[in-house]
Amino acid sequence: MASGRSDRVPQALKILIAGGFGVGKTTMVSSVSEISPLRTEEVLTTAGADTDDLAGVEGKRTTTVAMDFGRITIAPHIVLYLFGTPGQDRFMFLWEELAAGSLGAVVMADTRRLADSFNVIDYFERRGTPFMVAVNCFDGVKSHTATQVRHALDLEQHVPVVLCDARERESVKEVLITLLEYILKSGGKPSSNGHAPS
Ligand SMILES: Nc1nc2c(ncn2[C@@H]2O[C@H](COP(=O)(O)OP(=O)(O)O)[C@@H](O)[C@H]2O)c(=O)[nH]1
Ligand SMILES: [Mg+2]
Numbered sequence: 001m002a003s004g005r006s007d008r009v010p011q012a013l014k015i016l017i018a019g020g021f022g023v024g025k026t027t028m029v030s031s032v033s034e035i036s037p038l039r040t041e042e043v044l045t046t047a048g049a050d051t052d053d054l055a056g057v058e059g060k061r062t063t064t065v066a067m068d069f070g071r072i073t074i075a076p077h078i079v080l081y082l083f084g085t086p087g088q089d090r091f092m093f094l095w096e097e098l099a100a101g102s103l104g105a106v107v108m109a110d111t112r113r114l115a116d117s118f119n120v121i122d123y124f125e126r127r128g129t130p131f132m133v134a135v136n137c138f139d140g141v142k143s144h145t146a147t148q149v150r151h152a153l154d155l156e157q158h159v160p161v162v163l164c165d166a167r168e169r170e171s172v173k174e175v176l177i178t179l180l181e182y183i184l185k186s187g188g189k190p191s192s193n194g195h196a197p198s
Contacts, residue, residue: 011077014101015179017068017084018124019108020116024136024166025084026068028108032172033070033082074176095123104183105131106175108166111144114152121153130186132160134175158182 017025068084083098099105105124109117117133124131135149144152146161155161160178165171 012079012081013103013180013183014081014083015176016098016102016105016129017082017108018105018120018131019085020110020113020120023108023110023113023116024138025108028106028134028136028166028172028175029068029070029082029084031167031169032072032176034073035071072173072176074173074180078180080176080180092119092123099127099129102129104179104186105129106179107131107133109133109135109149109153110138111135111149112138114149117153121155130179130183132162132175132179132182134162134164134166136166137163 017028019025068082070082070084072080072082074080083102085095085098107117107120107124121131121133133149133153133155135144135146137143142163146163150159150161153161160182162175162178164175
């Protein structure tokens, strides 16, 4: 019953927006947030040139060093707090703090650099956090189908895979609704390390 279902869901839900470097996480949080997104971007410097692979995102001038934060009211009684994670592996030590109390995660993927998603997917699988994959179609080019991406990433059948445009608010809302429905199906419990959503 719909009313019973909403009773079980906390009003403020913490969602992670994760994925490799330059995949569109900051863009996604910015395009959907009702508040000015908190960003912690730093200008990319030559010092990071060996570590930060810019192939495919040559126009990228900044990088997220701690997190992006945004908020969206997705239904009258459901507010999502979005936490974008830093993309580079060297910041993964921050993830446990970010993941605390989260209900689920969107793993963004770029089909030109799909291998960048493996670590992230592995992290959520090990943690038992419900996640979905959102393929950011740069410039609207749907070069692969969701089914192809599912196979390439070796995802289980129940993991939602959708194509999206991180710059489009409606597209991002669809992604978040897909994740929310998936979380509800999976039981909707906050991530396991004892922190409540804040
Ligand atoms: N053309 C195009 N550019 C995009 C799209 N999404 C992100 N970008 C650009 O790609 C770069 C990386 O995006 P960003 O959100 O910073 O990636 P992040 O490292 O995952 O936070 C930025 O220069 C964005 O403006 C898209 O859908 N199409
Ligand atoms: Mg970013």
